[in-house]
Amino acid sequence: MSLLTVQLVPASKLPARRTHWVSIFSTVTDRLVHKYGVPSLGNLRDPVQEIFYIMLSARTTDNQYRKTYRALRAKYPSLTDLAMASAEEILSCIRDGGLGKKRAAQLRGIAAALLAKFGNDPSRHLKNLSAREAFELLNGLPGMGPKSALCVMMYSLNHDTFPVDTNVQRVASRLGALSPRLKHWQAQQRLPALVPEGRSKELHIGLVVHGRTVCLPLKPRCDRCILADLCKYGKRRTAKARSK
Numbered sequence: 001m002s003l004l005t006v007q008l009v010p011a012s013k014l015p016a017r018r019t020h021w022v023s024i025f026s027t028v029t030d031r032l033v034h035k036y037g038v039p040s041l042g043n044l045r046d047p048v049q050e051i052f053y054i055m056l057s058a059r060t061t062d063n064q065y066r067k068t069y070r071a072l073r074a075k076y077p078s079l080t081d082l083a084m085a086s087a088e089e090i091l092s093c094i095r096d097g098g099l100g101k102k103r104a105a106q107l108r109g110i111a112a113a114l115l116a117k118f119g120n121d122p123s124r125h126l127k128n129l130s131a132r133e134a135f136e137l138l139n140g141l142p143g144m145g146p147k148s149a150l151c152v153m154m155y156s157l158n159h160d161t162f163p164v165d166t167n168v169q170r171v172a173s174r175l176g177a178l179s180p181r182l183k184h185w186q187a188q189q190r191l192p193a194l195v196p197e198g199r200s201k202e203l204h205i206g207l208v209v210h211g212r213t214v215c216l217p218l219k220p221r222c223d224r225c226i227l228a229d230l231c232k233y234g235k236r237r238t239a240k241a242r243s244k
Contacts, residue, residue: 002162005192009146014193021194026229028175029199031226034093034205037086041205047126047156048079051110054151055143060114062212068094072107076141079122082111085090106143113141131159137162154201162192162200167211174215176232 001022007181015021025169042062046051057065069186075093076082082090090104117137118125126134134157138149150163169187173180177194178187195203214221222234 002160002192002195004160004164005150005195005200008150008161009189009192010131011189011193015177018193022196023177025194025203026196026199027094028227028230029196029203029206031093032210033202034095035194035226036206036209038205040204041208043151043155045156046123047115047152048123049073050152050156051114051138051141051144051148052107055103055107055110056094056099058099059105064096064098068096068099072094072122076111079111079115079120082114083108086240103143109142110144127157128135129157131161134159135161146185150188151240154204160198160200162195162204164188164191165208167215168204168207171207171211171215171227174220174231175227192234 001018011166022090042053044053053065053069056068056072060068070092071093072082076085076090085108087101087105087108090107091099091101092108094104112221114122125187127138130151132143134153135149138152139146147165150161151165153159153161154163163186164184166184169178169182169184171177172187172191172194173182178191182190192200210225210227214225215227220234220237222228222231222237225231225234227234228238
């Protein structure tokens with residue numbers, strides 16, 4: 001399992017049939033890597049910039065949040081620039097991404113918090129923190145939760161953490177590993193216990209890409225799914241189609 005993630009975001013108890021699902025997700029990871037590789041998804045090696053990239057990605061499309069991130073960086077090239085701006089000024093830069101004044105204030109608050117904590121080179125300091133220290137700091141920034149903190153740790157700080165976003169949760173639920181009734185925070189607590197150790201990034205990225213291209217929210221393309229033989233939802237849907 002993704003032991004580090006389980007330690008950072010513990011569940012009240014480990015999921016049932018954990019060994020079985022670790023084996024299944026090992027196969028899932030192999031197939032996803034073979035199909036998609038391990039693309040970057042545009043994520044950034046600099047942890048400070050990744051924080052803002054992740055913050056802007058919430059509840060919007062891939063192309064839209066990349067565009068919004070570029071606009072924010074162009075208008076506010078330094079943390080000081082961003083911390084000194086008003087929420088209204090930041091909002092004018094991110095509004096097209098579907099984000100509001102609350103998110104603008106959070107972005108400004110993050111910039112101010114990082115400057116106050118680390119001065120002008122927060123990226124260097126973040127890279128020197130332990131996993132626990134990094135998680136607690138990131139999770140405590142305005143507007144950031146466990147999933148966002150784990151994303152920054154995985155993409156920019158090279159930790160074997162497993163964030164659970166909406167695509168990851170949807171595919172895992174359809175496979176049968178999670179109840180579809182779970183809230184997001186519950187999925188974030190439970191799913192990492194089923195992830196093969198050392199393969200968090202491969203599996204996370206693969207599930208994100210698969211969720212965006214095949215296992216769609218409303219019209220999943222089960223006929224072209226490389227996980228169809230493993231998928232509880234897909235088998236049920238295919239059987240129903242055949243019975244008509």
